[in-house]
Structures are given as structure tokens and as C-alpha cells.
Amino acid sequence: MTKYVYNFTEGDKDQKDLLGGKGANLAEMTKLGLPVPPGFTITTETCRYYLGHNSVPEQLDDQVTRAIADVENVMGKKLGDPRDPLLMSVRSGAKFSMPGMMETVLNIGLNDESVLGLSQIGNERFAWDSYRRLIQMFGKTVMDIDGDLFATALHTLQERNGYSGDLDMTTEDLKELVGTFKDIFKKETGIDFPQDPREQLNLAVVAVFNSWNTDRARIYRRREHIPNDLGTAVNVQTMVFGNMGQGSGTGVCFTRDPSTGDAGVYGDYLENAQGEDVVAGIRNTLSLADLQRLDETSYNELVAIMKKLENHYRDLCDIEFTIQQGKLWMLQTRVGKRTAAAAFRIAKQLVEEGLITQDEAVTRVSGDQLTSLLFPQFDKKAAKNVLTRGMAASPGAAVGEIVLNNEQAKERVAAGASVILVRRETNPDDLEGMVAASGVLTARGGKTSHAAVVARGMGRCCVVGADELLVEEVAGTVSIKGTNRVLKAGDIISIDGTTGEVFEGAVAVSNSPVMTYISEGLQSALQATDDADTQDLVRAVDMILTRADNARKLLVRANADTPEDAQRAREFGAQGIGLCRTEHMFLGDRRKLIETVILAKTEEAKQAAFDALLPLQKGDFLGIFEAMDGLPVTVRLIDPPLHEFLPDLTELSVELGVKAAKGEKISDDERALLEAVKANHEQNPMLGLRGVRLGLKMPGLIAMQVRAIAEATAELKKAGKDPRPEIMVPLIGSSREMQIVRDMAIDVLHAVSQEYGVELDLPIGNMIELPRAAMSADTIAAESDFFSFGTNDLTQTTWGFSRDDVESTFFNEYFDYGVFGISPFESIDIHGVGAVVEMGVERGRRTKPELKMGVCGEHGGDPASIHFFAEIGLNYVSCSPFRVPVARLEAGRAAISNESPRGVGGVANHTA
Numbered sequence: 001m002t003k004y005v006y007n008f009t010e011g012d013k014d015q016k017d018l019l020g021g022k023g024a025n026l027a028e029m030t031k032l033g034l035p036v037p038p039g040f041t042i043t044t045e046t047c048r049y050y051l052g053h054n055s056v057p058e059q060l061d062d063q064v065t066r067a068i069a070d071v072e073n074v075m076g077k078k079l080g081d082p083r084d085p086l087l088m089s090v091r092s093g094a095k096f097s098m099p100g101m102m103e104t105v106l107n108i109g110l111n112d113e114s115v116l117g118l119s120q121i122g123n124e125r126f127a128w129d130s131y132r133r134l135i136q137m138f139g140k141t142v143m144d145i146d147g148d149l150f151a152t153a154l155h156t157l158q159e160r161n162g163y164s165g166d167l168d169m170t171t172e173d174l175k176e177l178v179g180t181f182k183d184i185f186k187k188e189t190g191i192d193f194p195q196d197p198r199e200q201l202n203l204a205v206v207a208v209f210n211s212w213n214t215d216r217a218r219i220y221r222r223r224e225h226i227p228n229d230l231g232t233a234v235n236v237q238t239m240v241f242g243n244m245g246q247g248s249g250t251g252v253c254f255t256r257d258p259s260t261g262d263a264g265v266y267g268d269y270l271e272n273a274q275g276e277d278v279v280a281g282i283r284n285t286l287s288l289a290d291l292q293r294l295d296e297t298s299y300n301e302l303v304a305i306m307k308k309l310e311n312h313y314r315d316l317c318d319i320e321f322t323i324q325q326g327k328l329w330m331l332q333t334r335v336g337k338r339t340a341a342a343a344f345r346i347a348k349q350l351v352e353e354g355l356i357t358q359d360e361a362v363t364r365v366s367g368d369q370l371t372s373l374l375f376p377q378f379d380k381k382a383a384k385n386v387l388t389r390g391m392a393a394s395p396g397a398a399v400g401e402i403v404l405n406n407e408q409a410k411e412r413v414a415a416g417a418s419v420i421l422v423r424r425e426t427n428p429d430d431l432e433g434m435v436a437a438s439g440v441l442t443a444r445g446g447k448t449s450h451a452a453v454v455a456r457g458m459g460r461c462c463v464v465g466a467d468e469l470l471v472e473e474v475a476g477t478v479s480i481k482g483t484n485r486v487l488k489a490g491d492i493i494s495i496d497g498t499t500g501e502v503f504e505g506a507v508a509v510s511n512s513p514v515m516t517y518i519s520e521g522l523q524s525a526l527q528a529t530d531d532a533d534t535q536d537l538v539r540a541v542d543m544i545l546t547r548a549d550n551a552r553k554l555l556v557r558a559n560a561d562t563p564e565d566a567q568r569a570r571e572f573g574a575q576g577i578g579l580c581r582t583e584h585m586f587l588g589d590r591r592k593l594i595e596t597v598i599l600a601k602t603e604e605a606k607q608a609a610f611d612a613l614l615p616l617q618k619g620d621f622l623g624i625f626e627a628m629d630g631l632p633v634t635v636r637l638i639d640p641p642l643h644e645f646l647p648d649l650t651e652l653s654v655e656l657g658v659k660a661a662k663g664e665k666i667s668d669d670e671r672a673l674l675e676a677v678k679a680n681h682e683q684n685p686m687l688g689l690r691g692v693r694l695g696l697k698m699p700g701l702i703a704m705q706v707r708a709i710a711e712a713t714a715e716l717k718k719a720g721k722d723p724r725p726e727i728m729v730p731l732i733g734s735s736r737e738m739q740i741v742r743d744m745a746i747d748v749l750h751a752v753s754q755e756y757g758v759e760l761d762l763p764i765g766n767m768i769e770l771p772r773a774a775m776s777a778d779t780i781a782a783e784s785d786f787f788s789f790g791t792n793d794l795t796q797t798t799w800g801f802s803r804d805d806v807e808s809t810f811f812n813e814y815f816d817y818g819v820f821g822i823s824p825f826e827s828i829d830i831h832g833v834g835a836v837v838e839m840g841v842e843r844g845r846r847t848k849p850e851l852k853m854g855v856c857g858e859h860g861g862d863p864a865s866i867h868f869f870a871e872i873g874l875n876y877v878s879c880s881p882f883r884v885p886v887a888r889l890e891a892g893r894a895a896i897s898n899e900s901p902r903g904v905g906g907v908a909n910h911t912a
């Protein structure tokens, strides 16, 4: 029989697949003997069953009944008992935390009778407040009633009595509200609010399952690349109350500061509040230091538990707790989300404290986090006009137009603007706006509010709790209280997610210290700042990146085709150039020469054009080889379709047509050009005369390019330099193609070698960009000195679609259908294109076990893809210079981590 329900005493933290993150951690805390209110977890498998069958499995009912009985025994109370009710909460908890995505229902077990029992035990006001909260939450999340109906009823009552907030409401008010809420419930659903506690619980569980597929849950999963088919677990737990007056409260805390990474406990506390109040950011919170003042015993116990949890998890823990009349309860813990800077700094601290090794430190940070640290920051010296201040919730510097809702955000971003989403507070419905915006600013809420948690997770700059702001969405204004400053939607502001400052207008931004470190080294970066936290961050990045460099087996090269790019790549730590594209070298003034080659009627004319190109091309290579002296430079022979060097067919036809219509004379050259353009026109250029095919059709082109490479090399060698070019042939599909080009190249190399008296033993290899090349890699390898997988083209040719056409036509639908989890152009499609690469590696090495292989498509800089390439035994990845540091880190992580990128929920992308 399948076990669908696990008591908290039965699981542990490693069962996240089955129990979800929250359930696994509740079980772990229970195992550690911490004060966790008893409860049980309904597994993710149950959710998957429900989503597949649209009904829960048959055995679930019995298993839940038994689990409730266990809890009742421990608590000595019965669920919904009219005299002394046991109340329970129902919460979602997927494997990956999805803040604000899924729903919670509190106070299950209250009804018209048990509310009276609870009034006797606690106090009457609290009992009725709990009951109205149940009807409201249950109505909204389980029955899908518009939440505004309840909120409006609540406000109407408060306004009528002239109250300033919830706390002014009397017991009588709350009783009245329960009546009103029940009426709303009946009117909207046609049924009475369910009085049977077990029915309440069953309905809430199913509502959690259903919430897995809400739009915002899907948007979040898509963004975070969380597979759609994991499902969520449901946690059913004994309620404890932070809203039982003074001496009760609820809070969220972190064992280190998740924003800066500073050591020392950190948190928010709200007295006399329940569950979600802190996270929702409705009221401004107190600090943990305030809690120490209010309730030293609970504070000390909490701090001891925080220490215990951090030592146990060996990482920053994020904790939710409640104090019910002086008794501390732990409601949740997990390894906490943190900003990129905090991730690096905390990893270093944990190494220094002996909790983790340097290798573990490498696995605790990610390439994406490193990327975000490379972004510029506000120039400290720039003139700034501070409008107001809030709490620094997620670092970075964002400049943009004020937008006040999702629609404005999307519209202005689509029009090319950079925007700051300004809200009173955010809730899960604001996710789209947050995704579109460069920064998020809220008037309310603490560092653990929804806005803060989500923004940190996305690496989005965010300032929260700027309580001087009065945000009026309908009027389209943001004013600063106590002043006559009024800003409008569309006005430019700048927000600093590191200090919490909000500036008027656009503030100048300056380079990031981590970027200084990457390009100029540790000493320069340390000297460039006297800020201790910044220096600590730079040291942390240095420690981790150095370790990653030492651990990795993959080399990292860059795609660069100018001396400047080559220089930058080298500064960033590139160990060579993996792809030097040569086509741009034939544009501009030189396009005419190629045109001449195409139009030439005689071999002499053609050769004359090649001869004119030779010194220019040689000059290109001299610059690049010098910049990369001592390191390999893979030069790819010309690749694009011929027509890219000719005028556009339509434009030229129109131009000549207009000329003819005006009676002007069309020259023979013009006529010949038009003929050539027509002759070279292709229906599918991507699959046409390009790559090696072009070279074989125009052998003079290959000879000229190889000669330019050879002469540049010989000259530099004579000058005492150490140039290391490698010649690469694009779009190879057969071994015979490779054999011909190779023979041609060797002839030229021999000739130049003799002319210069310099040995020229350059490797000649090929790209694998066609499925046929991967399939026949064993025979191609016999003719080749190295392979470089061109995964851009290989993705196009394996799927049979052209990137330029498909990305804007049907990709969005494919994301929605779940065909792609992420674009296959962004992250390697492991099971399809990845399998083709793997086949190429395996077959190529069958012929030459030591054959050097790399990848030079965009995927070479993508973290998940890098893990895959490491796993299948490539020798190097090549990516754009800016991504080199990230690739170095990820290659190190790949070598250290033993998690395979292929598994669901690993770093893999998820293409069905």
C-alpha cells in the first residue's frame, strides 16, 4: 500500500522530493527535538496522483484519519472539539520554495460551536477573530471568492466605527463580521460555510493541490525553471497562536543577514499577530533586539535554536516562529535565500568558522549570483538628491520610470523603457511587474516581506518599507508625506538596493568591485575601496573562484574576434579563444572585394580580389594572435551564406526598377550584380551554401584565409612571439569534406612554412553543427585534430527550426505547453541536442581517444549546460568574454558537485 501521509516524526530533511521542502524540514526539526507543533505531511506523490486523476487516492482518507488521531493523542485535544478544539493549519510545501505562490488556510476546525469552546479557553475576542479569519481565508483560497468582498466588508465596519485598524475591533464587531462573512460565503458559493472540521480540512488540502496550477505559480516555475510535474506536498499542523495578546507574537529570523551576509542574528517580530502578518508586510515590524527586551526567555531560547539549526544545516537558516503566551514554537526552517553578495560572504565565513570546506563553499554559490555581482553600482561620488529612504532588501542600482502596476510595467518595458515598480506593498499578483521591472520599491513591509523575498530570489534590486511614500495607483502619483513633492508615473527615479535610498532622477552608476577584481586582480580591487564589507566580498569571490579554478577540469575559452575582445577575455581569465569568427572581417569596405570575387568573370580577377584581401585579413590575425600570445586561438574559416555579402535582392530590384522607369541607363555591372544576387538567392540560407560548402565552391577563399593565418603566425614567431592558432572548418557533415579542406590547408601551410623558414604545424579541426557530423564523428575524427561543437547550429539542425524564425513565432506557446522549460538556445536541450553532442564525443573518441573537444555555441556560457558538458567529458567551453568568470565558477562547481545535471530538479533544463 502506498504511504501518502507522513507524521512529522517519520521524515527527515533529505526527503524533499516526497515531503516538499517545508515538510522535510519540519520533520528534521522534530527529529532534533525542537518545539514543533505536531502535524503531518501529505506527500507530493498524492498531489501528482490528484493532478493526474482529478481525485485523491482512495487510501488517503484513512491515512489522514490516522494521522489526525496521532496528533490528537499528543495534544490531548480533538479536531474541532466544541469544548476545547484542536485547530490546524493547512499549507503547501513544494520541493523548491515558491514564495507567495501557494495558499495557506489557518484555524481549520473552527465552527459555530467550537468558536464558543475556544472563547472559554483563550479569550472571546481572539476566538471570534480566528473564526472570521478562517471564513475569509477559506472563502478566498479554497472557494475562490473574490478577496475584496471580505476586505471591503471589514473596511466598511471599521469606517462606520471610526477605527484606525484591526486592533480597534471589539468582540461584538468580530461576531458581526463572522455573520457578514458567512453571508458573503453563501451568496458567492450557494452553500453554507462548512461546519464539519474534517470537511474543511479535506477541501483545504485539495485547494492546495489545485493551487499548484495557478497562473502565478506557473509563471514563477517558468522563471525559476522548476518542472511543472513535481506537485506540492501539504502540511497539516497544529495551530499555535501569536495573536493571543501581549506575550504572544510571531516572527521571521535569519541566522545571518541575508541581504549583506553580515554575521549575527537578524529578524523581524510582530507582537500580537498571526501567521502571515509578518510576511505580508502589512504592519511595520520590530527587530529581534526588541524581542529580547519584551521576552528575554523566549529570545534566549530562539537564539540557541538558531545556533543549533545553523550548525546542523551548516548554512544560513531562515526560520519562522511563534510565541504563544510566552511559549516558543518553531513553525518552519529552511536554508535561506540570500543575495549574491551574501552568498559569497557567508560561504567564506562558514569556511573560516570550520563549518564547511572550501570545496563546499564553491557549491554554495552560483554563476548567476556571480553575474549579478558584475553589474555596476551607483557612483558613490555622483550628485544625488535623496527623495526618501526605505530598507535595503535586495542589492543593485536601478534607474527607471515609475510604474504603478503590472500593466504599466509591461507596456513601458515593451516600449524599451527601464522601469521601477512602485507599490504600497506587493503580493503574488505583482510578480509579472516585478519580472519586467529593473527595480522594486514599496512603501510598506520589512526585509522579509513578499517584495523583498521575491526580489532577492530574482536578483532584482529592491527597496521596501519606504513609509514616507504615499502610493496612489488610481491617481497615478507617488507623493512624499510631509512634503509637497509629488511624482507621477513616468518620472525617473533611482533606487539603491544596497542602502535603501531612493533618488530623484537618474543617478550615474559605476563599476562593480567584483568586476574590478575579475579584470584587475585582488590587490587593485581591495585598493579601490575602503569599505570593509566590499573588501570582504572581494576576498570571498577570490577565495571561491580560485578554488573553482583549481578544481575544474574544463578549460574556459572565449568567443572573440577583435584584439580588444581578446584582451578583455584574457583579463577575465580566458585560457584561449575557442571561436574567432571571421565573417565580420569581410564587411564594411571589404564587402566590395567579396562582391568582386562573386562577380569575377575570370580566374585572374577573382585572384586579384583575394590578393587584395590577404594583407587585410593577415592584419586582423596579427592583432588577435598578439593579444592572445601563448594561448590557443581557434580561427573559424568563413561561414555565412554568400548572399550576406551581396545587396538585398528586393532592394536592388526596386532600385534598378525605379532607375529603368525613370528612363535612366542601367550599367552592365549593375545588371551583372542583379543577376548574381538572383543566382545566389536561397530559400533557406541557413541550410544552403555556407560553411565548408562555400569554401569548397570557392577554394581561393580557403587558401587566402589559411595563408593569412599562416603568414601572421610565421611573422610573429620570427619576432619571438608565441602565436598558437588553430584552423577550424565550419558546418562539416562528412569526412570527405574535411579531408579535402585539410589537404588544401596543409598545402598552404607547407608553402608559407618554406617561404618564411618557420615551422607551421597548426592543428586543423572542425565544428560539429550537423547531426550527420555527430553520427559520422568516427570517420571525421580521422581527418581532424579537434572538434568544436557549435551548439547554436546543432540546436537548429537537430530540431529542424531556424532560430530567427521560431523564437518570435511559437516559442511562447511552447513554454506554455511545457514543451520547453527554457529556450533550447539558452540552455542545452540535454535529452535531444545534448544526446547528439554526447554521441559525437563518444564516436570521435572511438577513433582518437585523446581528441580535444570543446563547445563554442552560446551554451558554453550557460551554467546548466556547462555542468552537462563537464559530465560528458568535453575539454573546454568557449563563451562570450563577459561570461568567462561565470563559466570558470560553474566549471569548478561541476567538478566538485556530484549532482548530475540530467536528473529532474538538478541544474538541468526541462525539455519534454
Ligand code: PEP
Pocket: 579, 581, 639, 769, 789, 790, 791, 792, 793, 794, 856, 857, 858
Ligand atoms: C554555432 O553554431 O554554435 C556557432 C558557434 O556558430 P555560429 O553561431 O556562428 O553559427
Ligand code: MG
Pocket: 769, 790, 792, 793
Ligand atoms: Mg554555427
